[in-house]
Amino acid sequence: MVALINKIYFYKICIVGDGAVGKTTILHQYVDRKFVEDTQMTIGTNFFIKNIILKEFDIIIKLQIWDLGGQDYFAPVRSNFYDGARGIIYTFDLTRKSSFTNLTEWRNEIKEGLEEEFSRVLVGNKLDLINEEDRVINLEDVLLMKEQLSVSEYFETSAKNNTGIDNAFRRLAIDIYKKSTSKINRFNSD
Ligand code: GDP
């Protein structure tokens, strides 16, 4: 018998991080299964939609993923960017240390705009460009950063080879879902 999907959930999430870490490329790979080298063309598009089927929960999650386009460094236009978001993907470039350390600045900006109870994951992108022996960001740095950003999980991705991306989004979606259902259960038992 074909299992029927019970419910559809709709969540807004935001992907943040310094310019050129690969945010837009990750989204093209995740949503369109394409490595788009020149993401300049899509600067005007500021969100993507992706459906995730979670058989284990009998649900579909519709993710609306907001991307900053070419406005990464221009804080004033971001005032509404985070409104209503349930999750954040903090992204850095595994080859560029400054994109990693700058994540705390992104966190500070988000803290002002969002309530505490949203979900977060940390993503180190461009895995295809590094060799294990010349990593500029080591595991210890990552563990510290995970704490600073209060993220649950860390993923290494390549938007070029499409590695790790589905896992990162799926994990974030499940996290948001679990948080929202535990809230509903609390509410019902009051
Ligand atoms: P954004 O500013 O964070 O949106 O970064 P973009 O998505 O525009 O990517 C910046 C550059 O990095 C582009 O030239 C991409 O082709 C390249 N890029 C993005 N992700 C990867 C990756 O995983 N591996 C490699 N080799 N290049 C990548």
Ligand code: MG
């Ligand atoms: Mg971009």
